[in-house]
Amino acid sequence: xxEQEHKYIRDSHSKAVINTDVxxxxxxxxxxxxxxxxxxLKNEVDSIKNEMSEIKHLLTKLVDNQIR
Numbered sequence: 001x002x003e004q005e006h007k008y009i010r011d012s013h014s015k016a017v018i019n020t021d022v023x024x025x026x027x028x029x030x031x032x033x034x035x036x037x038x039x040x041l042k043n044e045v046d047s048i049k050n051e052m053s054e055i056k057h058l059l060t061k062l063v064d065n066q067i068r
Contacts, residue, residue, distance in 0.1 A: 007021040019025070 007019060007024075009018050009020055010016070011018055
């Protein structure tokens with residue numbers, strides 16, 4: 001716990017407590033970037049699924065029209 005206490009300082013002007021743990025900030029930013037990447041990929045997959053569904057619907061409609 002003592003080691004963690006040294007990762008914080010108080011700004012003398014604003015009196016705010018500031019975390020000085022640069023490694024923790026890097027890990028946080030990496031996790032945030034990875035979460036965004038996963039969300040972007042999920043959105044892309046959802047978009048591809050929707051497009052495939054639309055293509056399937058159009059192909060079915062085309063086949064139905066040719067049978068008649």
